[in-house]
Amino acid sequence: MNQSAPPLKQTSLHARHVAHGARMVPFGGWEMPVEYTGIAAEHLLVRTRAGLFDVSHMGELELAGRDALAAIQYLTSNDASRLSLGQIQYSALTTPEGTFVDDVLVYRLADEHFLLVVNAANIEKDFAWIRRHTADRGDVVLVNTSNRYALLALQGPAASDILQPLTGIELASLKYYWYAHGEVAGVRGFISRTGYTGEEGFEIFVPPAAAERVWNALLEAGTEFDLRPCGLGARDTLRLEAAMRLYGQDIDETTTVLEADLGWVIGWSKDDFLGADRLRAQKTEGVPRKLVGFEIEERGIARHGYDVYLNGVKAGVVTSGTQTPFLKKAIGLAYLPAGDAVVDRVFEVDVRGRRVAARVVPLPFYKRPRSER
Amino acid sequence: MYPADLKYTNDHEWLRSQNDGHAEVGITDYAQQQLGDVVFVELPEVGRAVAQGEAFGTIESVKAVSELFAPVAGEVTAVNTELQQHPEQMNANPHAAWIIKLRIANAAETDTLLSSERYTEMVGEKG
Known part of the structure; x- marks a missing residue:
């Protein structure tokens, strides 16, 4: 018999995903929905209306x-x-x-x-x-x-309109990166104005035993807004358009916070913390390499792990890349030598043996239009 | 579902033989379902000779890259450049969206391909 991997964990909404016809795949030790109707359709739905994600694996x-x-x-x-x-x-x-x-x-x-x-x-x-x-x-x-919470992400410009009738929490006064305790569809939990899509939206923490009730109530309340369940495939293309880093691809134990160009999450004025000496030294001396966003300028799509070349010499690696459904461009993130990590620098990506031109562009690739409210 | 006038491969390509010794090649409905939204196709040069089973191009969906294999040996006589602008045709109408046309080198090779019944059985078992 073959050696078998440990069984995949399932969220409390697993049966709902299967019933919705999701394609289920292994992800981080969990069996999760990667898509329902299709990644591109789900991606566009979140940018234009709203999508509902089960992210209880977090x-x-x-x-x-x-x-x-x-x-x-x-x-x-x-x-x-x-x-x-x-x-x-x-x-x-x-x-x-x-x-x-x-x-x-x-x-x-x-x-x-x-x-x-x-x-x-x-x-x-x-x-x-x-x-x-x-x-x-x-x-x-x-x-x-972790097993006390199911986590649902309601993301998209219609998220507020869908969620507000189901909760006593006044969503209009809940600021970005704040949360509030309350009820959602009669279930105790808390709502935070956060997300991993670059879109307006909320993440809802409820007990796993009540997750299905909240999930169903949201989908029902969202019917008139075209709300549909979305999978991790669209979540990945959405977060990449918003230039949000993915652990295990863009950042890991070999990349520093500054190299990942996330200096804004470093509290320089606070007391000592793990890694502070190294980060302060990098701030003074400069980083050897830096994460940049790029667009492919020819036909081709860069993918995670593809090599990057500068003037014919291997100089870095693509950490994330895709053809994005909303911007309809081949975009990605890559580490480049710090001196070359500047907007408009042109370099090449090795796309399965073919060198394809790419250009460094400002991040994020997508920024949601400012709300009129 | 799988038209009877097409022949199929284990790699989920189809071949539509024409009377003049040429054939169109595309991907099956099962293949497009597995791939999801097709966003890119890399086509071979016209005039290139391919062996049976040889990779002649690539197709990419939002998430995955997949190679295209020649169902039979032959010479590429045409490529469907319209797919470069509208790769979604391979999702919408997979058995009409031909990718390349081949001049078949050895007609006997087409007998090695699967009928629509056999192919339907094969993908049904995976379903």
Whole structure:
């Protein structure tokens, strides 16, 4: 018999995905819907109306205690002391080399209580890392609460109109990267104005046992707005248009926060944190390479792992690439030598043996139009 | 579903023989379903000789890259450049959207291909 991999985990909405006719694929140890009707149609739906994603595979780790803030400050690059209760920040869980253990969202649940939303494939790794690095850092309790939450992402310009009738939370006053506790379709949970699509939208945390009720209520409320379930395939092309980094492709334990061009998530003025020395040195001396966005100028599509050439010499690698359904261009992210990581620099990508011209462009590729409200 | 006048390969291409020793080649409905939205096709040069089973081009969907294989040996006599502008035709109408035309080198090779019944059985088992 063949050696079998550990069984794939299923979210509480698995049966709904199968019933909706989703194509299910393994992702980060989970069996997840990659598409329902098609990646391009789902992508366009989120840009123009709204789409509903099951992202319950994402992990949640909570830190609480008198020294929880100090622990978060030590473990992550951003300055969590600036977080008010109810506020969220994007941050890096850093190694001593200033690279990524993971990229995370930090929610301040209370003065001494934080929730980290982490990547599905990194839950166990992050938990072990945080436990090891907080063992001698005072009064901090770490709990993996991933199986207490189902996470639904409602994304698109119609998201507010769909969600508002189902909740008492006043969505218009919920600012970007803030959350609020309340009920959704009669289920206790919390809603954050966050997402991984570059679009207006919300992420909804509810108990897994009630996820199906919320899922169904959202789809019903969204009927008049053409709301449909969307898969991880569209989530990936949407996040790439918005230039949001993907852990395991664009960032990992070999890329520093500055090389990933995410200096804005570094709290330079705060006390020591893991990787601070390396990042401060890179800030002073400059980075050897930097992540850039590019467009392909000829026929061809760059993909993850394709080599990058400058003046005929291999100089970097494509970390993400696709043909985007909305912008209808072949775009991607790549690491280039810092001196060449400038807008309009032309380079070549090796597309399966063919050298194709690409040009560095400003990020993000897509920015949503400002709301008229 | 799978037209009876076409012959099929295990790699999910189809071949439509014409009376003059030429044939059109495309991808099957099953192939386009598996690929999802086709966004790019790389075509061979006209005049190129291909062996049976040889890769003659590539097709890309939003997520995946897939090679195209010649169902039979022959010389490429035409390529459907319209697909470069409208690759979605391969999703919308896969059995009409031909990719290349071949002058068949050895007519006996077409007998090695699958009938629509056999192909339907094969993809049905995967379904």
